[in-house]
Amino acid sequence: xxxxxxxxxxxxxxxxxxxxxxxxxxxxxxxxxxxxxxxxxxxxxxxxxxxxxxxxxxxxxxxxxxxxxxxxxxxxxxxxxxxxxxxxxxxxxxxxxxxxxxxxxxxxxxxxxxxxxxxxxxxxxxxxxxxxxxxxxxxxxxxxxxxxxxxxxxxxxxxxxxxxxxxxxxxxxxxxxxxxxxxxxxxxxxxxxxxxxxxxxxxxxxxxxxxxxxxxxxxxxxxxxxxxxxxxxxxxxxxxxxxxxxxxxxxxxxxxxxx
Amino acid sequence: xxxxxxxxxxxxxxxxxxxxxxxxxxxxxxxxxxxxxxxxxxxxxxxxxxxxxxxxxxxxxxxxxxxxxxxxxxxxxxxxxxxxxxxxxxxxxxxxxxxxxxxxxxxxxxxxxxxxxxxxxxxxxxx
Numbered sequence: 001x002x003x004x005x006x007x008x009x010x011x012x013x014x015x016x017x018x019x020x021x022x023x024x025x026x027x028x029x030x031x032x033x034x035x036x037x038x039x040x041x042x043x044x045x046x047x048x049x050x051x052x053x054x055x056x057x058x059x060x061x062x063x064x065x066x067x068x069x070x071x072x073x074x075x076x077x078x079x080x081x082x083x084x085x086x087x088x089x090x091x092x093x094x095x096x097x098x099x100x101x102x103x104x105x106x107x108x109x110x111x112x113x114x115x116x117x118x119x120x121x122x123x124x125x126x127x128x129x130x131x132x133x134x135x136x137x138x139x140x141x142x143x144x145x146x147x148x149x150x151x152x153x154x155x156x157x158x159x160x161x162x163x164x165x166x167x168x169x170x171x172x173x174x175x176x177x178x179x180x181x182x183x184x185x186x187x188x189x190x191x192x193x194x195x196x197x198x199x200x201x202x203x204x205x206x207x208x209x210x211x212x213x214x215x216x217x218x219x220x221x222x223x224x225x226x227x228x229x230x231x232x233x234x235x236x237x238x239x240x241x242x243x244x245x246x247x248x249x250x251x252x253x254x255x256x257x258x259x
Numbered sequence: 260x261x262x263x264x265x266x267x268x269x270x271x272x273x274x275x276x277x278x279x280x281x282x283x284x285x286x287x288x289x290x291x292x293x294x295x296x297x298x299x300x301x302x303x304x305x306x307x308x309x310x311x312x313x314x315x316x317x318x319x320x321x322x323x324x325x326x327x328x329x330x331x332x333x334x335x336x337x338x339x340x341x342x343x344x345x346x347x348x349x350x351x352x353x354x355x356x357x358x359x360x361x362x363x364x365x366x367x368x369x370x371x372x373x374x375x376x377x378x379x380x381x382x383x384x385x386x
Contacts, residue, residue, distance in 0.1 A: 074375075075336055082371045083329040089364040090326070 104175040106153060107160040115174035115182055119234050122186045130228040131185040131193045133171075134241040135163060135200075138220045138253040140179040147211050155209050155217060162207060166200045182241075190227060197223050197256045205254060220254035227259075265302055273299060274324060278306050283316045288323040296330035307338055317351035318342070323358070325365060339376055346378040353379040360384035 012034055021027050102114035110118070122130055137143075137159055144152035156179060163181055164173050170192065171185040185193045201221060208216035224244025226237050244259030251257070269275035274289035285307070293299040310318060320342070327335065342352045354376070358365035366382050373380040 071340075075333070075340075078371065078375070079329060079332050079336065082327075082332050082368060085364075085368055085371065086326060086328075086332075089368075092364075 107157050107175050109160050109164065109181075110172070110174040112174060112176055112182075115172075115176065115184070116234075118172060118174075119184060119238075122184060123234050123237075126186065127228050127232065129187055130237065131171075131188065131190070132226050132237055132241040133183040133185070133193070133197055133256075134176070134224045134226075134238075134245040135181040135183065136222050136245055136249070137179040138222055138249075140219070143217060143219065147217065151211055151217070155219060158207070158209055159204060159219070159221065162203055163200060166203050167196060170196055182238075193225065193227075194256070194258060197225060201254060201256055222248035222253045223256040224248055225256060225258045263306075265306055267302075276303055278303070278310075280310060283310070283318050285318070285320045287321070290326040291324060291331040292326065292328035293331070296328065296334050300331070300334040304334065304338065307341055311341065311345045311350065315350070317353070318345070319352075320354045322354065322356040322369075324356070325358075325362075327368075335372065339372060342378060343376055346376075353381070355381045355383060357383045357385055360386050 012030065015021055016027075016031055016034060102110060102117075104111040137156070140152065140156075143155055160173070160175060160181060163183065167173055167183055170188045171183045173181055173183045176182040185196075188196070201223060204219065204221045208218060211217050222245055224241045224247065226240035226244060228237060240259040244257040247259075248255050248257040264280055265276055265278045267273070267276040269289040272290065272292045272294075274287050274291050277286040278284070279286075285303070307318075320338075324335075339354070342354070346352045354373075356369040356372075358369065366384060369382045373382065
């Protein structure tokens with residue numbers, strides 16, 4: 001079919017080129033039809049070119065969009081991963097800080113904040129069996145003055161360790177303030193607590209702390225104990241232990257006063 | 260050479276940012292959790308684009324970043340992507356990410372950023 005068209009076109013071109021046909025009555029109309037046919041062809045070719053370039057453009061655009069989409073997807077995944085890790089790191093750091101905020105840096109014992117939390121919990125669970133012992137190192141200032149603050153700190157740490165060791169499973173100790181410790185007994189009997197505190201005073205009284213210069217330092221502690229009474233608050237319980245400690249100090253130190 | 264260099268002081272939530280177009284260095288240090296990271300970093304992003312466009316000289320990014328919020332991570336990745344593109348076209352680019360050797364976590368996070376970068380990306384622990 002295509003070759004037929006080629007042949008037909010050839011015949012038309014030859015016929016129009018032949019001067020003998022110029023006078024033929026159909027010459028003009030054939031010539032016009034031929035021109036029209038050529039225009040149509042060139043228009044079709046142009047349309048194909050435009051259409052091709054549109055297709056190219058769309059393909060290109062789709063490729064670019066696809067690349068951008070992939071890039072964003074990859075970025076999103078990575079951002080999420082990094083962000084998650086930052087959150088995990090922050091959470092761990094938070095937990096560490098929280099732990100640290102409950103520990104006394106010098107003695108490594110629970111601090112006042114931790115003790116207050118424990119007191120609150122114990123008070124809510126079983127207040128009736130609560131006992132407190134407020135413990136203060138006697139004449140601690142003298143140790144600091146005589147042997148220096150570093151030695152004073154050492155004595156403080158050692159006394160803390162001895163209290164913790166002597167109290168053992170019976171109670172929980174915290175560093176309450178400067179040279180003050182607070183012990184909470186939540187499930188021990190009164191007698192057991194009193195015996196433990198007497199023993200504690202004895203242990204410190206008999207302890208020798210090496211000053212590092214061949215001199216051993218001796219010290220004593222005063223203890224004020226309180227136990228839960230009907231209608232008590234945590235503050236009242238602490239205040240009575242404080243008052244008992246005050247009495248122990250005032251009546252000569254190195255003793256336990258049961259408030 | 261007549262580029263405007265940046266000198267942004269650090270705050271509690273934004274890092275210090277300094278640029279030196281003469282030496283081809285960007286310096287960033289601190290935490291980054293601005294309320295609007297894209298706005299906060301727009302000047303830096305513009306500076307990087309202009310520096311890479313205006314000349315052929317190397318670019319070194321000195322980082323001592325700690326905490327980055329999510330949008331800051333996105334901005335840093337965009338900047339690294341731009342560096343990567345420049346590197347692919349033959350530019351000499353380098354990132355030095357310094358961290359406190361006590362804080363291994365920062366190094367792990369820097370590793371994540373490094374993953375897609377083929378240019379020189381050094382993660383340097385410091386005592």
